[in-house]
Amino acid sequence: MNCLAFVPSKNGQATKAGLEAVSYAKQCGAAVTAVMVGALNGDGGAGAAGATKVLHVSEELHDEGQIAKVVSAAAEAAGADWVVAPHDHVGRAVAPRVAVRLGAGMVPGVTGLLEGSTVKRNVFSGKAMAHVDVKTAKKVITTTPNAFGVAGDGAAAAVESFAADAGEARLSVTGFEPSSADGSVPLPEAVRVVSAGRGLKGPENWGIVEELAQALGATTACSRPVSDMGWRPHHEHVGQTGITIRPDLYIAAGISGAIQHLAGVNQSKVIVAINTDPEAPFFKAADYGIVGDAFEVLPKLTAAIKSMG
Amino acid sequence: MTMKFLVCISKAPDTTSRIAFTEGDTQFDANGVQFIVNPYDEWYALVRALELKEQHGGTVTTITVGQADCDPVIRKALAIGADDAIRVDANPTDAMQVAGLIAEQAKAGGYDVVLCGKETIDHNGSVVGGMLAEMLDASFISLATSLDLEGGKAQAKREASGGLERVEATLPVVVSSAKGMAEQRIPNMRGIMAARTKPLNVVTPGGATEGTGVSKFELPPAKGDCKLISADTPEELVRLLREEAKVL
Numbered sequence A: 001m002n003c004l005a006f007v008p009s010k011n012g013q014a015t016k017a018g019l020e021a022v023s024y025a026k027q028c029g030a031a032v033t034a035v036m037v038g039a040l041n042g043d044g045g046a047g048a049a050g051a052t053k054v055l056h057v058s059e060e061l062h063d064e065g066q067i068a069k070v071v072s073a074a075a076e077a078a079g080a081d082w083v084v085a086p087h088d089h090v091g092r093a094v095a096p097r098v099a100v101r102l103g104a105g106m107v108p109g110v111t112g113l114l115e116g117s118t119v120k121r122n123v124f125s126g127k128a129m130a131h132v133d134v135k136t137a138k139k140v141i142t143t144t145p146n147a148f149g150v151a152g153d154g155a156a157a158a159v160e161s162f163a164a165d166a167g168e169a170r171l172s173v174t175g176f177e178p179s180s181a182d183g184s185v186p187l188p189e190a191v192r193v194v195s196a197g198r199g200l201k202g203p204e205n206w207g208i209v210e211e212l213a214q215a216l217g218a219t220t221a222c223s224r225p226v227s228d229m230g231w232r233p234h235h236e237h238v239g240q241t242g243i244t245i246r247p248d249l250y251i252a253a254g255i256s257g258a259i260q261h262l263a264g265v266n267q268s269k270v271i272v273a274i275n276t277d278p279e280a281p282f283f284k285a286a287d288y289g290i291v292g293d294a295f296e297v298l299p300k301l302t303a304a305i306k307s308m309g
Numbered sequence B: 001m002t003m004k005f006l007v008c009i010s011k012a013p014d015t016t017s018r019i020a021f022t023e024g025d026t027q028f029d030a031n032g033v034q035f036i037v038n039p040y041d042e043w044y045a046l047v048r049a050l051e052l053k054e055q056h057g058g059t060v061t062t063i064t065v066g067q068a069d070c071d072p073v074i075r076k077a078l079a080i081g082a083d084d085a086i087r088v089d090a091n092p093t094d095a096m097q098v099a100g101l102i103a104e105q106a107k108a109g110g111y112d113v114v115l116c117g118k119e120t121i122d123h124n125g126s127v128v129g130g131m132l133a134e135m136l137d138a139s140f141i142s143l144a145t146s147l148d149l150e151g152g153k154a155q156a157k158r159e160a161s162g163g164l165e166r167v168e169a170t171l172p173v174v175v176s177s178a179k180g181m182a183e184q185r186i187p188n189m190r191g192i193m194a195a196r197t198k199p200l201n202v203v204t205p206g207g208a209t210e211g212t213g214v215s216k217f218e219l220p221p222a223k224g225d226c227k228l229i230s231a232d233t234p235e236e237l238v239r240l241l242r243e244e245a246k247v248l
């Protein structure tokens, strides 16, 4: 089984989600060739994660239509029978186009290993799982960020330069607006998240949420009404109509646990709910719970984390 | 510059639906389920298309791949303000098939801007838009949080790692729409009355190939009981997170 992994990079280094895609393919038993676009330091980390070779496209490409062209050409060159990419913002724009170019069935956001031509993924916003069969000879798969680990024991990969006709750019990037000035990990990539809802009463009370997040090295999130009322920025809104996240630890304070909220967070590995109401639905979805006032519990929890050393 | 907009509308189970399966766990159990317009398609894609039409002039057509049971959600889209609707009379089973059937109609119609939702809340694929762009040989803006048309180009912001990227793309363009692009519009009585007589054109599907199929659904294992910790001993929670859950 030959797999081509599209590995997005930043400052010459593969992203974590990209390395997860490489390790995923390796775990599925494939020989993995990575394709990386733009500046690259050494093998960008792809070898350690499980790739034996990196096809390096030195041109900086921002139009995913162009990226899809070179990735498809690389898949042909590597004799790959399947292509894997992360299900992040880049992979979501590149992989469907690659699938069309290769005439391959595509399974997005998988959560299980590829067995034969079948692979598992979450559907109905995490409320169910589907076993999906790929009906075509070639396959395209995207991996859910933070669902698979990154192996780190491989040898450095051989880097070969690779060129293919990318055509003309029809999309260009003209600017960037960072969501947080503090440089915290973006929500979809965060391993720990501290989230708060309407129970916090007003934006002026978010200090205790941010302090806990800081003590944990976590990113902050919120429920939809909180972002709708402008207490917190839109990009913090998690749930069915916001961002879906899958951190190792999700702490929710003053959030009732409405089904639409849970849809975005129920794939977290461990959930902690803090709520004054012992009947709050969140306790049914949580692993650990504290029935109590967030205004008292959050500062105490922050102190306990800090004293843990 | 008048514009032709095409908005991809899918039907989805209401967000509070109980999820269950029938026929040996191969089919979604639609019994008692209320269907709605997929929220991303309605709140963001459709409403932004209407706003841009109001600004630039033009027409907003919706397209749905689905059977007659989709008609109520299509009428809702017409009530919100779309001019007319196309329904490709096929049972949607796979992104490649859906994109192929939409692409066929889109090519015939010659649209400047095709909008779809970021994802459907039942399949959660986030795939149809990108496939459609490739099939139409169009530019594609994924996960857009704003969209404007200026100087014959699409200007947008889109979700990127750690913030929003500003991008510019040539027309024709396919846009996948995420939160921020527009505010939900509630149809008024006049809209609902007008929707009854707006054209809903049912077309027979051409040939589109399926890339995948679902062989079985499964419900997640029941969550174990929530362990309650006293509000007076948060250090106990820290200990459990560290030693039992091993996440610290």
Ligand SMILES: Cc1cc2nc3c(=O)[nH]c(=O)nc-3n(C[C@H](O)[C@H](O)[C@H](O)COP(=O)(O)OP(=O)(O)OC[C@H]3O[C@@H](n4cnc5c(N)ncnc54)[C@H](O)[C@@H]3O)c2cc1C
Pocket: A196, A197, A198, A199, A200, A222, A223, A224, A225, A226, A237, A238, A239, A240, A241, A242, A253, A254, A255, A256, A257, A258, A259, A260, A261, A264, A274, A275, A276, A277, A280, A292, A293, A294, A295, B015, B039
């Ligand atoms: C189509 C649709 C899509 C939606 N999508 C989303 C989505 O993506 N994300 C989302 O979050 N919501 C979404 N919602 C809204 C959702 O249904 C809920 O209304 C929302 O999640 C409630 O937010 P909340 O828990 O912050 O507020 P509330 O429901 O008001 O709950 C506040 C909670 O705080 C507790 N509390 C009060 N004071 C304290 C205190 N001092 N200490 C601790 N706890 C306290 C209360 O007991 C209560 O449980 C959607 C709704 C619809 C209809």
Ligand SMILES: Nc1ncnc2c1ncn2[C@@H]1O[C@H](COP(=O)(O)O)[C@@H](O)[C@H]1O
Pocket: B008, B009, B010, B011, B038, B040, B041, B063, B064, B065, B066, B092, B095, B098, B115, B116, B117, B118, B119, B120, B123, B124, B125, B126, B127, B128, B129
């Ligand atoms: N059956 C369908 N008919 C029309 N549009 C659809 C259909 N399925 C998906 N779409 C569009 O494609 C977007 C992404 O869908 P998906 O790839 O299934 O997550 C949706 O938000 C819709 O705009």
